[in-house]
Amino acid sequence: MQEKNILDQLRKNGYKITPQRQEILRTLQTDPRPQSAEDIYRKISAYYPNISLDTVYRNMAILQELGIVSKLNFQDGKNRFEINHADGHHHHHLVCIKCGDAKVVDLCPFKSLDKTKLAKEKKFEILGHSFEIFGHCAACRDKLGKHEI
Amino acid sequence: MQEKNILDQLRKNGYKITPQRQEILRTLQTDPRPQSAEDIYRKISAYYPNISLDTVYRNMAILQELGIVSKLNFQDGKNRFEINHADGHHHHHLVCIKCGDAKVVDLCPFKSLDKTKLAKEKKFEILGHSFEIFGHCAACRDKLGKHEI
DNA sequence: CTACTTGCAAATAATTTGCATGCGA
DNA sequence: TCGCATGCAAATTATTTGCAAGTAG
Numbered sequence: 048m049q050e051k052n053i054l055d056q057l058r059k060n061g062y063k064i065t066p067q068r069q070e071i072l073r074t075l076q077t078d079p080r081p082q083s084a085e086d087i088y089r090k091i092s093a094y095y096p097n098i099s100l101d102t103v104y105r106n107m108a109i110l111q112e113l114g115i116v117s118k119l120n121f122q123d124g125k126n127r128f129e130i131n132h133a134d135g136h137h138h139h140h141l142v143c144i145k146c147g148d149a150k151v152v153d154l155c156p157f158k159s160l161d162k163t164k165l166a167k168e169k170k171f172e173i174l175g176h177s178f179e180i181f182g183h184c185a186a187c188r189d190k191l192g193k194h195e196i
Numbered sequence: 197m198q199e200k201n202i203l204d205q206l207r208k209n210g211y212k213i214t215p216q217r218q219e220i221l222r223t224l225q226t227d228p229r230p231q232s233a234e235d236i237y238r239k240i241s242a243y244y245p246n247i248s249l250d251t252v253y254r255n256m257a258i259l260q261e262l263g264i265v266s267k268l269n270f271q272d273g274k275n276r277f278e279i280n281h282a283d284g285h286h287h288h289h290l291v292c293i294k295c296g297d298a299k300v301v302d303l304c305p306f307k308s309l310d311k312t313k314l315a316k317e318k319k320f321e322i323l324g325h326s327f328e329i330f331g332h333c334a335a336c337r338d339k340l341g342k343h344e345i
Numbered sequence: 346c347t348a349c350t351t352g353c354a355a356a357t358a359a360t361t362t363g364c365a366t367g368c369g370a
Numbered sequence: 371t372c373g374c375a376t377g378c379a380a381a382t383t384a385t386t387t388g389c390a391a392g393t394a395g
Contacts, residue, residue: 084360104361152318165329171332172332174332178305183321212393214393232384234384274385
Protein backbone atom coordinates (compact mmCIF):
# COMPACT_ATOMS: atom_id res chain seq x y z
CA MET A 48 0.00 0.00 0.00
CA GLN A 49 1.87 3.04 -1.20
CA GLU A 50 1.36 6.67 -0.36
CA LYS A 51 0.00 7.55 -3.76
CA ASN A 52 -2.38 4.64 -4.01
CA ILE A 53 -3.85 5.31 -0.64
CA LEU A 54 -4.60 8.93 -1.42
CA ASP A 55 -6.18 7.95 -4.71
CA GLN A 56 -8.23 5.35 -3.01
CA LEU A 57 -9.49 7.88 -0.53
CA ARG A 58 -10.36 10.36 -3.27
CA LYS A 59 -12.05 7.70 -5.32
CA ASN A 60 -14.33 7.00 -2.41
CA GLY A 61 -15.28 10.60 -1.88
CA TYR A 62 -12.96 11.26 1.03
CA LYS A 63 -10.89 14.38 1.18
CA ILE A 64 -7.19 14.63 1.77
CA THR A 65 -7.00 16.63 4.95
CA PRO A 66 -3.77 17.38 6.77
CA GLN A 67 -4.96 15.34 9.74
CA ARG A 68 -5.61 12.36 7.51
CA GLN A 69 -2.19 12.71 5.96
CA GLU A 70 -0.51 12.87 9.34
CA ILE A 71 -2.33 9.76 10.44
CA LEU A 72 -1.18 7.92 7.34
CA ARG A 73 2.33 9.16 7.76
CA THR A 74 2.38 7.98 11.34
CA LEU A 75 1.14 4.55 10.33
CA GLN A 76 3.72 4.32 7.58
CA THR A 77 6.58 5.57 9.70
CA ASP A 78 6.04 3.07 12.46
CA PRO A 79 5.03 -0.36 11.21
CA ARG A 80 4.16 -1.59 14.66
CA PRO A 81 0.52 -1.89 15.72
CA GLN A 82 -0.50 1.40 17.28
CA SER A 83 -3.54 2.34 19.31
CA ALA A 84 -5.66 5.37 18.43
CA GLU A 85 -4.21 7.06 21.47
CA ASP A 86 -0.65 6.27 20.35
CA ILE A 87 -1.28 7.77 16.95
CA TYR A 88 -2.98 10.79 18.44
CA ARG A 89 -0.14 11.43 20.87
CA LYS A 90 2.59 11.13 18.28
CA ILE A 91 0.94 13.55 15.92
CA SER A 92 0.01 15.98 18.70
CA ALA A 93 3.67 16.31 19.54
CA TYR A 94 4.33 18.38 16.45
CA TYR A 95 0.93 19.04 14.91
CA PRO A 96 -1.57 20.54 17.35
CA ASN A 97 -4.64 20.55 15.12
CA ILE A 98 -5.77 17.04 15.66
CA SER A 99 -8.14 15.44 18.09
CA LEU A 100 -8.47 11.89 19.28
CA ASP A 101 -11.96 11.77 17.76
CA THR A 102 -10.51 12.48 14.37
CA VAL A 103 -8.09 9.63 14.75
CA TYR A 104 -10.89 7.26 15.65
CA ARG A 105 -13.05 8.45 12.80
CA ASN A 106 -10.24 8.06 10.34
CA MET A 107 -9.25 4.65 11.54
CA ALA A 108 -12.80 3.51 10.88
CA ILE A 109 -12.63 4.86 7.34
CA LEU A 110 -9.18 3.45 6.67
CA GLN A 111 -10.25 0.09 7.93
CA GLU A 112 -13.38 0.17 5.82
CA LEU A 113 -11.25 0.78 2.75
CA GLY A 114 -8.88 -2.01 3.72
CA ILE A 115 -5.98 0.37 4.17
CA VAL A 116 -5.39 -0.62 7.77
CA SER A 117 -6.10 -3.66 9.89
CA LYS A 118 -7.54 -3.54 13.36
CA LEU A 119 -5.82 -5.82 15.84
CA ASN A 120 -6.96 -6.93 19.22
CA PHE A 121 -4.31 -7.71 21.80
CA GLN A 122 -6.78 -8.52 24.56
CA ASP A 123 -5.82 -5.54 26.62
CA GLY A 124 -8.89 -3.47 26.07
CA LYS A 125 -7.68 -1.26 23.29
CA ASN A 126 -7.54 -1.83 19.56
CA ARG A 127 -4.41 -1.32 17.55
CA PHE A 128 -3.97 -0.46 13.92
CA GLU A 129 -1.43 -1.42 11.37
CA ILE A 130 -1.08 -0.40 7.76
CA ASN A 131 -1.67 -3.08 5.13
CA HIS A 132 0.70 -3.99 2.36
CA ALA A 133 -0.49 -3.36 -1.16
CA ASP A 134 0.31 -6.89 -2.27
CA GLY A 135 -1.97 -8.38 0.31
CA HIS A 136 0.93 -9.95 2.13
CA HIS A 137 0.46 -9.74 5.85
CA HIS A 138 1.92 -11.08 9.03
CA HIS A 139 0.75 -11.82 12.54
CA HIS A 140 2.09 -11.27 16.03
CA LEU A 141 3.48 -12.79 19.16
CA VAL A 142 1.88 -10.61 21.79
CA CYS A 143 3.32 -10.44 25.28
CA ILE A 144 0.44 -10.46 27.74
CA LYS A 145 2.69 -8.89 30.32
CA CYS A 146 4.13 -5.84 28.58
CA GLY A 147 2.04 -5.69 25.42
CA ASP A 148 5.02 -5.85 23.11
CA ALA A 149 4.27 -7.39 19.72
CA LYS A 150 6.80 -9.30 17.69
CA VAL A 151 6.07 -9.89 14.04
CA VAL A 152 5.69 -13.45 12.80
CA ASP A 153 6.01 -13.46 9.07
CA LEU A 154 3.57 -16.23 8.40
CA CYS A 155 -0.13 -16.79 8.21
CA PRO A 156 -1.66 -20.14 9.09
CA PHE A 157 -4.80 -19.00 7.36
CA LYS A 158 -3.07 -19.29 4.01
CA SER A 159 -2.97 -23.06 4.13
CA LEU A 160 -6.73 -23.24 4.63
CA ASP A 161 -8.98 -24.06 1.74
CA LYS A 162 -11.05 -20.91 1.97
CA THR A 163 -13.19 -21.68 -1.03
CA LYS A 164 -14.19 -25.05 0.33
CA LEU A 165 -14.81 -23.66 3.77
CA ALA A 166 -16.90 -20.78 2.43
CA LYS A 167 -19.01 -23.14 0.38
CA GLU A 168 -19.44 -25.67 3.16
CA LYS A 169 -20.49 -23.11 5.71
CA LYS A 170 -22.30 -20.81 3.29
CA PHE A 171 -20.18 -17.96 4.48
CA GLU A 172 -18.53 -15.10 2.65
CA ILE A 173 -15.03 -14.83 4.09
CA LEU A 174 -13.74 -11.28 4.29
CA GLY A 175 -10.90 -11.40 6.77
CA HIS A 176 -9.42 -13.04 9.79
CA SER A 177 -7.59 -12.33 13.00
CA PHE A 178 -4.78 -14.37 14.44
CA GLU A 179 -2.59 -13.52 17.39
CA ILE A 180 -0.32 -15.65 19.50
CA PHE A 181 -0.22 -14.78 23.19
CA GLY A 182 2.47 -15.46 25.74
CA HIS A 183 5.51 -13.98 27.42
CA CYS A 184 8.40 -12.26 25.73
CA ALA A 185 11.91 -13.12 26.94
CA ALA A 186 12.23 -10.02 29.11
CA CYS A 187 8.92 -10.57 30.89
CA ARG A 188 9.55 -14.27 31.29
CA ASP A 189 12.76 -13.46 33.16
CA LYS A 190 11.07 -10.90 35.32
CA LEU A 191 8.29 -13.31 36.16
CA GLY A 192 10.74 -15.94 37.25
CA LYS A 193 12.49 -13.59 39.59
CA HIS A 194 9.82 -11.52 41.21
CA GLU A 195 6.39 -12.97 40.80
CA ILE A 196 4.22 -15.56 42.43
CA MET B 197 -13.83 -30.24 30.86
CA GLN B 198 -16.45 -31.98 32.92
CA GLU B 199 -18.63 -30.67 35.69
CA LYS B 200 -16.81 -32.56 38.41
CA ASN B 201 -13.32 -31.65 37.26
CA ILE B 202 -14.13 -27.99 37.06
CA LEU B 203 -15.44 -27.86 40.61
CA ASP B 204 -12.40 -29.74 41.86
CA GLN B 205 -10.15 -27.41 40.00
CA LEU B 206 -11.83 -24.42 41.59
CA ARG B 207 -11.56 -25.94 45.08
CA LYS B 208 -7.97 -26.89 44.52
CA ASN B 209 -7.19 -23.27 43.80
CA GLY B 210 -8.90 -21.97 46.88
CA TYR B 211 -12.10 -20.87 45.20
CA LYS B 212 -15.46 -21.65 46.71
CA ILE B 213 -18.37 -23.27 45.01
CA THR B 214 -21.03 -20.60 45.25
CA PRO B 215 -24.45 -20.92 43.68
CA GLN B 216 -23.66 -18.00 41.37
CA ARG B 217 -20.54 -19.71 40.19
CA GLN B 218 -22.43 -22.91 39.56
CA GLU B 219 -25.09 -21.12 37.58
CA ILE B 220 -22.46 -19.46 35.45
CA LEU B 221 -20.85 -22.81 34.73
CA ARG B 222 -24.19 -24.38 33.99
CA THR B 223 -25.01 -21.61 31.56
CA LEU B 224 -21.69 -22.03 29.78
CA GLN B 225 -22.18 -25.77 29.58
CA THR B 226 -25.77 -25.58 28.45
CA ASP B 227 -25.06 -23.25 25.58
CA PRO B 228 -21.81 -24.03 23.79
CA ARG B 229 -21.91 -20.81 21.78
CA PRO B 230 -19.69 -17.90 22.74
CA GLN B 231 -21.61 -15.74 25.18
CA SER B 232 -20.93 -12.26 26.47
CA ALA B 233 -20.90 -11.47 30.18
CA GLU B 234 -24.18 -9.67 29.66
CA ASP B 235 -25.68 -12.70 27.90
CA ILE B 236 -24.73 -14.97 30.76
CA TYR B 237 -25.98 -12.50 33.31
CA ARG B 238 -29.32 -12.10 31.57
CA LYS B 239 -29.92 -15.81 31.17
CA ILE B 240 -29.25 -16.54 34.81
CA SER B 241 -31.22 -13.54 36.03
CA ALA B 242 -34.29 -14.91 34.32
CA TYR B 243 -34.66 -17.62 36.95
CA TYR B 244 -32.09 -16.83 39.62
CA PRO B 245 -32.29 -13.30 40.96
CA ASN B 246 -29.24 -13.34 43.21
CA ILE B 247 -26.62 -12.58 40.69
CA SER B 248 -25.07 -9.38 39.46
CA LEU B 249 -23.22 -8.56 36.29
CA ASP B 250 -20.12 -7.80 38.38
CA THR B 251 -20.13 -11.32 39.68
CA VAL B 252 -20.25 -12.67 36.16
CA TYR B 253 -17.29 -10.55 35.14
CA ARG B 254 -15.32 -11.49 38.21
CA ASN B 255 -15.97 -15.14 37.64
CA MET B 256 -15.13 -15.07 33.99
CA ALA B 257 -11.75 -13.67 34.95
CA ILE B 258 -11.18 -16.52 37.38
CA LEU B 259 -12.42 -19.18 34.98
CA GLN B 260 -10.20 -17.83 32.26
CA GLU B 261 -7.23 -17.74 34.59
CA LEU B 262 -7.77 -21.41 35.36
CA GLY B 263 -8.14 -22.24 31.69
CA ILE B 264 -11.74 -23.32 32.10
CA VAL B 265 -13.05 -20.83 29.59
CA SER B 266 -11.65 -18.97 26.62
CA LYS B 267 -12.20 -15.32 25.95
CA LEU B 268 -13.07 -14.53 22.36
CA ASN B 269 -13.05 -11.21 20.58
CA PHE B 270 -15.51 -10.74 17.76
CA GLN B 271 -14.49 -7.15 17.05
CA ASP B 272 -17.80 -5.75 18.19
CA GLY B 273 -16.66 -4.24 21.44
CA LYS B 274 -17.63 -7.00 23.80
CA ASN B 275 -15.81 -10.13 24.81
CA ARG B 276 -17.41 -13.52 24.64
CA PHE B 277 -16.72 -16.65 26.59
CA GLU B 278 -16.81 -20.28 25.74
CA ILE B 279 -16.13 -23.29 27.86
CA ASN B 280 -13.02 -25.32 27.04
CA HIS B 281 -12.93 -29.01 26.36
CA ALA B 282 -11.01 -31.14 28.83
CA ASP B 283 -8.96 -32.80 26.12
CA GLY B 284 -7.59 -29.50 24.91
CA HIS B 285 -9.38 -29.85 21.62
CA HIS B 286 -10.74 -26.56 20.48
CA HIS B 287 -12.31 -24.94 17.46
CA HIS B 288 -12.59 -21.50 15.96
CA HIS B 289 -15.34 -19.42 14.40
CA LEU B 290 -16.74 -17.85 11.31
CA VAL B 291 -18.07 -14.61 12.73
CA CYS B 292 -20.66 -12.61 10.82
CA ILE B 293 -19.72 -8.94 11.07
CA LYS B 294 -23.30 -8.03 10.30
CA CYS B 295 -25.32 -10.00 12.82
CA GLY B 296 -22.62 -11.32 15.13
CA ASP B 297 -23.60 -14.93 14.63
CA ALA B 298 -20.72 -17.37 15.09
CA LYS B 299 -20.44 -20.67 13.26
CA VAL B 300 -18.02 -23.24 14.59
CA VAL B 301 -15.12 -24.32 12.38
CA ASP B 302 -13.73 -27.53 13.74
CA LEU B 303 -10.14 -26.90 12.86
CA CYS B 304 -7.19 -24.92 14.11
CA PRO B 305 -4.55 -23.62 11.73
CA PHE B 306 -2.31 -23.07 14.71
CA LYS B 307 -1.88 -26.82 15.05
CA SER B 308 0.20 -27.09 11.92
CA LEU B 309 2.68 -24.53 13.20
CA ASP B 310 5.96 -25.60 14.67
CA LYS B 311 5.44 -23.94 18.02
CA THR B 312 8.67 -25.16 19.53
CA LYS B 313 10.73 -23.78 16.69
CA LEU B 314 8.84 -20.50 16.69
CA ALA B 315 9.19 -20.11 20.44
CA LYS B 316 12.90 -20.74 20.27
CA GLU B 317 13.45 -18.47 17.30
CA LYS B 318 11.57 -15.57 18.78
CA LYS B 319 12.52 -16.26 22.40
CA PHE B 320 8.89 -16.26 23.29
CA GLU B 321 6.88 -18.46 25.63
CA ILE B 322 3.69 -19.34 23.77
CA LEU B 323 0.66 -19.61 25.99
CA GLY B 324 -2.31 -19.29 23.70
CA HIS B 325 -3.69 -17.90 20.51
CA SER B 326 -6.77 -16.33 19.01
CA PHE B 327 -8.12 -16.97 15.56
CA GLU B 328 -11.38 -15.81 14.09
CA ILE B 329 -12.60 -15.63 10.54
CA PHE B 330 -14.79 -12.63 9.71
CA GLY B 331 -17.31 -12.19 6.96
CA HIS B 332 -21.00 -12.47 6.15
CA CYS B 333 -23.27 -15.36 6.95
CA ALA B 334 -25.68 -16.51 4.24
CA ALA B 335 -28.64 -14.66 5.72
CA CYS B 336 -26.82 -11.35 5.99
CA ARG B 337 -25.27 -11.73 2.58
CA ASP B 338 -28.74 -12.03 1.08
CA LYS B 339 -30.02 -9.07 3.02
CA LEU B 340 -27.05 -6.97 1.93
CA GLY B 341 -27.65 -7.77 -1.70
CA LYS B 342 -31.25 -6.72 -1.49
CA HIS B 343 -31.30 -3.65 0.67
CA GLU B 344 -27.92 -2.14 1.18
CA ILE B 345 -25.61 0.28 -0.56
C1' DC C 346 -14.44 -18.67 62.16
C1' DT C 347 -12.38 -16.47 58.33
C1' DA C 348 -11.12 -15.95 53.81
C1' DC C 349 -13.25 -15.89 49.67
C1' DT C 350 -17.63 -13.76 47.49
C1' DT C 351 -21.21 -11.02 46.44
C1' DG C 352 -24.27 -6.85 45.36
C1' DC C 353 -24.37 -2.15 45.03
C1' DA C 354 -22.76 2.00 43.52
C1' DA C 355 -19.29 4.62 41.80
C1' DA C 356 -15.23 4.83 38.90
C1' DT C 357 -12.57 3.82 34.60
C1' DA C 358 -11.36 3.46 29.93
C1' DA C 359 -12.08 3.12 25.27
C1' DT C 360 -14.79 4.57 21.73
C1' DT C 361 -18.83 7.09 19.70
C1' DT C 362 -21.89 10.85 18.61
C1' DG C 363 -24.30 15.63 18.13
C1' DC C 364 -23.43 19.93 16.61
C1' DA C 365 -21.67 24.14 14.79
C1' DT C 366 -17.79 25.58 12.33
C1' DG C 367 -14.04 24.80 8.97
C1' DC C 368 -11.99 23.61 4.69
C1' DG C 369 -10.70 20.66 0.51
C1' DA C 370 -12.09 19.86 -4.31
C1' DT D 371 -20.03 26.64 -3.25
C1' DC D 372 -21.04 22.22 -1.00
C1' DG D 373 -20.50 18.23 1.29
C1' DC D 374 -17.14 15.86 3.77
C1' DA D 375 -14.20 16.83 8.13
C1' DT D 376 -12.90 18.50 12.34
C1' DG D 377 -12.81 19.93 17.35
C1' DC D 378 -15.21 20.13 21.40
C1' DA D 379 -17.99 18.33 24.75
C1' DA D 380 -21.15 15.14 26.18
C1' DA D 381 -22.80 10.46 25.85
C1' DT D 382 -22.30 5.45 25.56
C1' DT D 383 -20.60 0.94 26.47
C1' DA D 384 -17.96 -2.49 28.40
C1' DT D 385 -15.53 -3.58 32.29
C1' DT D 386 -13.37 -2.70 36.92
C1' DT D 387 -13.08 -1.54 41.73
C1' DG D 388 -14.06 -0.07 46.80
C1' DC D 389 -16.64 -1.41 50.43
C1' DA D 390 -19.57 -3.49 53.81
C1' DA D 391 -22.26 -7.48 54.40
C1' DG D 392 -22.88 -12.60 53.36
C1' DT D 393 -21.55 -17.38 53.20
C1' DA D 394 -18.93 -21.67 51.96
C1' DG D 395 -15.82 -24.79 54.04
